[in-house]
Amino acid sequence: MFSRSILRATSQAALRSTGARIITNPRVMIPTVSPIVSVVKRSYHEKVIDHYENPRNVGTLNKNDINVGTGLVGAPACGDVMRLQIKVDEATGRIEDVKFKTFGCGSAIASSSYATELVKGKTLDEALQIKNTFIAQELSLPPVKLHCSMLAEDAIKSAVKDYKSKRSGLKPTLGPDAVASAGVGATAAPAAA
Amino acid sequence: MFRISVLARRYSTKPITSYFKLFPQNFPHGGPPQDSFIINPKHLRREYRNLQSENHPDLNGSAILNSEVVSNEASLSEVINKAYTTLKNPYSRIVHFIKVNHPLHLDLSRDEISKDLIKKFQSKSTQSSLAYKEILMNVLEVHERLELATSEQELEELEVENEERIEETEAEIADMIKYEIKDWDELMMTAIRLKYWINIRNGIKEWEPGKPMNLTH
Numbered sequence: 532m533f534s535r536s537i538l539r540a541t542s543q544a545a546l547r548s549t550g551a552r553i554i555t556n557p558r559v560m561i562p563t564v565s566p567i568v569s570v571v572k573r574s575y576h577e578k579v580i581d582h583y584e585n586p587r588n589v590g591t592l593n594k595n596d597i598n599v600g601t602g603l604v605g606a607p608a609c610g611d612v613m614r615l616q617i618k619v620d621e622a623t624g625r626i627e628d629v630k631f632k633t634f635g636c637g638s639a640i641a642s643s644s645y646a647t648e649l650v651k652g653k654t655l656d657e658a659l660q661i662k663n664t665f666i667a668q669e670l671s672l673p674p675v676k677l678h679c680s681m682l683a684e685d686a687i688k689s690a691v692k693d694y695k696s697k698r699s700g701l702k703p704t705l706g707p708d709a710v711a712s713a714g715v716g717a718t719a720a721p722a723a724a
Numbered sequence: 725m726f727r728i729s730v731l732a733r734r735y736s737t738k739p740i741t742s743y744f745k746l747f748p749q750n751f752p753h754g755g756p757p758q759d760s761f762i763i764n765p766k767h768l769r770r771e772y773r774n775l776q777s778e779n780h781p782d783l784n785g786s787a788i789l790n791s792e793v794v795s796n797e798a799s800l801s802e803v804i805n806k807a808y809t810t811l812k813n814p815y816s817r818i819v820h821f822i823k824v825n826h827p828l829h830l831d832l833s834r835d836e837i838s839k840d841l842i843k844k845f846q847s848k849s850t851q852s853s854l855a856y857k858e859i860l861m862n863v864l865e866v867h868e869r870l871e872l873a874t875s876e877q878e879l880e881e882l883e884v885e886n887e888e889r890i891e892e893t894e895a896e897i898a899d900m901i902k903y904e905i906k907d908w909d910e911l912m913m914t915a916i917r918l919k920y921w922i923n924i925r926n927g928i929k930e931w932e933p934g935k936p937m938n939l940t941h
Contacts, residue, residue, distance in 0.1 A: 681835070
């Protein structure tokens with residue numbers, strides 16, 4: 532991940548400083564001549580390119596953390612997969628951190644990245660309201676790429692579901708918390724179903 | 725004649741035609757289940773080339789090979805191309821088989837159809853729900869290894885492993901459709917699993933050190 536961004540930065544810097552294409556190592560040039568960029572220049576919105584080239588919030592959170600919900604989804608027709616993790620602030624009930632990893636086409640990566648920006652700071656219920664059509668519209672995805680943004684919506688739902696089921700399984704049997712957490716479990720269960 | 729064929733195309737209600745029938749040397753009985761699902765890529769390619777040389781659009785009086793498959797003016801050469809690319813890839817081959825033979829002619833390559841199927845499969849039992857999750861976890865893990873690979877040698881290992889998985893899944897499918905198909909859903913879930921591995925194959929093909937992963941399909 533790190534070395535990749537260096538590669539891209541170097542090749543772009545080389546282009547800027549010389550103003551000409553000097554190909555010393557063809558592999559260094561790859562990011563600037565990759566097919567998606569040439570396609571993107573013609574028909575994609577710049578927001579897509581931005582999120583594809585500099586995806587936000589890429590990475591992982593500790594999936595064993597009780598405050599972290601992990602969503603794992605796939606797009607069976609094209610074979611793409613995505614993992615999205617949310618970390619919920621216990622006190623406020625808002626999503627304080629989010630990380631994702633998407634293996635798919637440029638539009639899938641861009642919509643996942645954009646979705647992570649959307650969910651940050653939202654409550655779980657607000658996050659569940661995010662629709663793929665909204666993401667697609669914001670990124671001006673062409674109709675044939677609409678389903679790519681579906682992956683992001685599915686992943687948010689899956690992460691919230693995982694978080695809720697994790698919390699509902701956590702029931703202290705002693706002390707004042709026992710009553711409180713039993714209440715949380717009971718309210719979370721129908722929403723997760 | 726012309727008018728009839730235009731109408732036929734627009735209001736066609738005929739069943740989906742089988743690409744297997746275009747290649748009688750490779751599928752002498754019209755395709756699976758009578759023929760094996762596993763193909764010999766070299767043999768298929770040879771027959772494809774022969775067909776193309778016989779039916780090239782530039783040739784006058786090209787032979788109409790199978791009127792059942794090609795019933796309108798779509799160039800026979802185009803159909804042969806489409807059929808060949810569909811059959812040489814194990815995933816599109818099984819998708820085509822399902823489309824032809826499934827009682828509802830389901831098209832698994834459509835996202836909503838395969839997603840409905842997965843939902844149905846996952847709601848069957850906790851086990852099946854976990855089984856699908858496990859597939860996704862495996863797929864994600866292989867993708868991550870592919871992304872972190874730094875040398876051609878690492879890539880080769882991944883490729884060997886993945887080709888093994890594809891071969892195994894293909895053999896599983898071949899076994900499932902040899903006789904009367906009892907569980908279409910299970911067959912289709914296996915086809916979906918195959919799709920994930922095929923996607924990784926494409927990722928491996930396009931891998932270059934330092935190049936961001938971008939899958940095209």
